[in-house]
Amino acid sequence: xxxxxxxxxxxxxxxxDKRVTTHVGLVARAFGAKGIFITNAENEIxxxxxxxxxxxxxxxxxxxxxxxxxxxISNWKNENGIIIHxxxxxxxxxxxxxxxxxxxEKKLVVVGAEKVPNExxxxxDYNISITNQPHSEIAAxxxxxxxxxxGKELSLKxxxxxxxxxPMERGKKVIESRI
Amino acid sequence: xxxxxxxxxxxxxxxxDKRVTTHVGLVARAFGAKGIFITNAENEIxxxxxxxxxxxxxxxxxxxxxxxxxxxISNWKNENGIIIHxxxxxxxxxxxxxxxxxxxEKKLVVVGAEKVPNExxxxxDYNISITNQPHSEIAAxxxxxxxxxxGKELSLKxxxxxxxxxPMERGKKVIESRI
Numbered sequence: 001x002x003x004x005x006x007x008x009x010x011x012x013x014x015x016x017d018k019r020v021t022t023h024v025g026l027v028a029r030a031f032g033a034k035g036i037f038i039t040n041a042e043n044e045i046x047x048x049x050x051x052x053x054x055x056x057x058x059x060x061x062x063x064x065x066x067x068x069x070x071x072x073i074s075n076w077k078n079e080n081g082i083i084i085h086x087x088x089x090x091x092x093x094x095x096x097x098x099x100x101x102x103x104x105e106k107k108l109v110v111v112g113a114e115k116v117p118n119e120x121x122x123x124x125d126y127n128i129s130i131t132n133q134p135h136s137e138i139a140a141x142x143x144x145x146x147x148x149x150x151g152k153e154l155s156l157k158x159x160x161x162x163x164x165x166x167p168m169e170r171g172k173k174v175i176e177s178r179i
Numbered sequence: 180x181x182x183x184x185x186x187x188x189x190x191x192x193x194x195x196d197k198r199v200t201t202h203v204g205l206v207a208r209a210f211g212a213k214g215i216f217i218t219n220a221e222n223e224i225x226x227x228x229x230x231x232x233x234x235x236x237x238x239x240x241x242x243x244x245x246x247x248x249x250x251x252i253s254n255w256k257n258e259n260g261i262i263i264h265x266x267x268x269x270x271x272x273x274x275x276x277x278x279x280x281x282x283x284e285k286k287l288v289v290v291g292a293e294k295v296p297n298e299x300x301x302x303x304d305y306n307i308s309i310t311n312q313p314h315s316e317i318a319a320x321x322x323x324x325x326x327x328x329x330g331k332e333l334s335l336k337x338x339x340x341x342x343x344x345x346p347m348e349r350g351k352k353v354i355e356s357r358i
């Protein structure tokens with residue numbers, strides 16, 4: 001339960017953010033989140049993320065949601081979940097991660113696109129920064145999950161993978177399993 | 180000298196990868212690389228990255244290069260630099276990072292877009308994976324630099340910053356310095 005962590009992507013801009021939002025989803029999966037919710041995005045993004053889960057394993061859920069992000073967050077809190085907003089203005093991840101890891105509630109990590117509504121800072125239980133420099137919500141999410149799982153996510157095993165990579169010094173080696 | 184690490188972004192696709200390549204550049208800067216070279220990309224990307232350096236501090240160089248990536252890599256090696264290629268097919272970063280950190284040569288971390296030419300695997304001194312799952316070159320670069328600098332990059336100070344953030348639990352606090 002402690003490790004039940006989901007991602008909410010808000011502020012996605014149609015077409016413009018297509019690739020960035022897809023990366024956010026793939027990072028959420030690869031770094032051990034259980035799923036991602038994306039507000040107002042193209043079906044194509046969900047297809048791409050689901051396809052990766054089908055081929056490389058899961059479990060991982062991807063849901064496109066129509067409901068307003070505020071409504072979604074307030075539902076999450078009503079079900080006793082907590083909200084962690086990643087922002088360059090927040091407190092350093094190193095300062096807060098142990099406390100967050102110990103919380104028993106279901107966790108929702110919120111990552112926005114370029115500009116995020118001010119209210120989010122007040123609706124969140126934690127505003128957490130991964131450096132106070134402008135960079136990328138993709139990198140911020142990866143680093144947050146890395147610190148949350150203390151690096152263990154780098155050797156995470158996925159279930160029902162059709163393809164698996166055998167790490168190599170040079171070249172590519174992939175094993176196909178028939179399941 | 181040991182910490183002289185640069186990034187080379189190859190395979191950028193005009194328009195399509197604009198935002199992703201910009202994120203790669205901003206992550207390179209925020210996570211402590213000295214600069215980024217980008218093959219065949221829009222001026223707009225350089226403007227955006229340079230603007231961040233101007234406002235939030237440096238030093239960080241961003242260069243758009245016209246020369247073929249193979250030529251660039253071979254020049255780098257001729258000047259006794261080493262090449263580290265980030266790829267999901269490579270050896271786990273945890274296995275190799277201590278060795279890489281001890282190398283005295285100038286380092287070039289290569290990150291490709293979707294598909295990378297096979298030759299690169301053979302021209303590189305190291306092919307390194309950040310998980311063997313498909314995700315994002317942005318996240319891969321962030322994690323690689325994080326492991327290279329052992330997390331110290333998260334509190335990196337930049338010189339000549341016009342703006343600095345004061346981390347806060349809620350809201351935004353920015354200090355402007357007149358330099």
